[in-house]
Amino acid sequence: MKIIDAHLHFVREDEYFDGIAAAAGHINSGEHLREQFDSLDVVCGIVMGNRGLELEDHRYPEFLRYCIGLDSGYLADKSVTESLDLIEKHLRKDQCVGIKLYPGYCPAFITDPAYEPVYELAEQYGKAVAVHTGATAGSNALLKYSHPLTLDEAAVMHPRVQFVMCHFGNPWLMDAAAVLEKNENVAADLSGLLEGRVDVDAFFLEKSGYTQQLSAWLEYLHEYDRVMYGTDWPLVNLSEYQRFIRRIVPEKYYEKVFFENAKKIYKLNV
Numbered sequence: 001m002k003i004i005d006a007h008l009h010f011v012r013e014d015e016y017f018d019g020i021a022a023a024a025g026h027i028n029s030g031e032h033l034r035e036q037f038d039s040l041d042v043v044c045g046i047v048m049g050n051r052g053l054e055l056e057d058h059r060y061p062e063f064l065r066y067c068i069g070l071d072s073g074y075l076a077d078k079s080v081t082e083s084l085d086l087i088e089k090h091l092r093k094d095q096c097v098g099i100k101l102y103p104g105y106c107p108a109f110i111t112d113p114a115y116e117p118v119y120e121l122a123e124q125y126g127k128a129v130a131v132h133t134g135a136t137a138g139s140n141a142l143l144k145y146s147h148p149l150t151l152d153e154a155a156v157m158h159p160r161v162q163f164v165m166c167h168f169g170n171p172w173l174m175d176a177a178a179v180l181e182k183n184e185n186v187a188a189d190l191s192g193l194l195e196g197r198v199d200v201d202a203f204f205l206e207k208s209g210y211t212q213q214l215s216a217w218l219e220y221l222h223e224y225d226r227v228m229y230g231t232d233w234p235l236v237n238l239s240e241y242q243r244f245i246r247r248i249v250p251e252k253y254y255e256k257v258f259f260e261n262a263k264k265i266y267k268l269n270v
Contacts, residue, residue, distance in 0.1 A: 001255060003242075004262040004270065005045040005128070007166055007191035008229025013114075015243045021234035022226040023196045028234055030061045037063065041202040044270045045266065046230075046262070048100045048130060048166070049126075053086040060095065067098040067130050070118065071106055079261045084117050091125040091244075096267040098128035098164070104146030110154045119158045128265055130189075134235060135171060151234050155183040160264060167232075177217040180226060187265050190245055190257075191230030198245045215248045224253035228262045 005066050011017045014028070021028035026036065037045065049069035052056040062065055068090040090096040099122055103110050110131060122129045134147040148169030155163050165188040169176025180186050193214070194203070204211050219225065227249075231241045249257050263270060 001041060002270075003042045003229065003258045004268065005042050005231050005233065006164075006228040006262040007048055007099075007189045007268065008045050008233040009050065010047045010064060011051060017234055020196075024031070024137075024234055024237045025197055026234050026237065030197075033233070034061065034063060038144055038252050039237055040242060044262075045233075046097060046266060050100070050102070053083055053090075055086070055089060058090065065097045065266065067100040067112075067128070068096055069102065071102045071117075072083040072112070074106075074118075080117070080187055084121065087118065088121055088125075091121060091127055091133070096127070098122070098130055100130045100132070100166075102132050103150065104132060104141040104143060107142055107145060107235075109145055110232065111150070111157065115172065119154075119161050122161050123158070124256060128162040128164050128187075132167070132192075133165050133169040134167045134192075147221065148172050148179050148223055150264060151186060152179045152183065153188050155179070159185055161185060164189060164228075164265065166230075173213055173217045174242075177221045178220055180223060185263065187226040187228060189228045189230035190248075192232035192235060194235070194236050194241060194244055198240050198244070200240055202245065202248060203244070211248060218248065219250075223247070224256050225261060226265075227253075227257050228265065229258045230262075 018028045022167060045064050046058055047064050047066040049066050050059055050071055056064055068087060081239055101110055131151055133146055136146060148165055151165055163186045165186055168188045168190055170193055180188055
């Protein structure tokens, strides 16, 4: 079965990413990632960009696509006009398959008027808008901005934009499921639900409440054509994470969750 990793990060020669890759049993390099992908039948990965907007900062190996990330720089470092020009240049590229928003890390709701031109560009180019939802890494972020319910209003305001709820809103799983159930233009990825190395069998025994809730809310939602496999690499060990997701998604939906949905939502030619 071919697999698409719908959510990962790729930053070469970076001390922070080198460290979290090592903690997950990996090496932060394109060569190592390609080896891992080949061994696990992963044919494509989608990088969630978080390195600014300059074109030269987003050069990736041919087996990767990317979403251009709008962190706090979009609102602060550049004029919005200049930023929009750069965003549009990315969206014209085939390798750029969407836009990534970072609420929580960026102290603004995604319904802030400053994002309206971004949604217009996403609609114009027919590319998805992925949104960080749920818990954040570090204590300086603000969770009120990253709660999955904030995505509901944006989805209603922009019915012709395809949104992706990253991390399934974890830990607000019930709210995430409600937003997905209500809004047909919202999909979700299952990335970043673990961290580092994990004994999967022991995890399901020791964290049974958590894993049962994940499975239960996915089953309640029963929209497996709008749920995608993603890892948040290098945060997790890739082979362990595949085993984890296979335990919470019914086998009859593997083709959709691991491959078909991401191919459709991100319009991938793989």
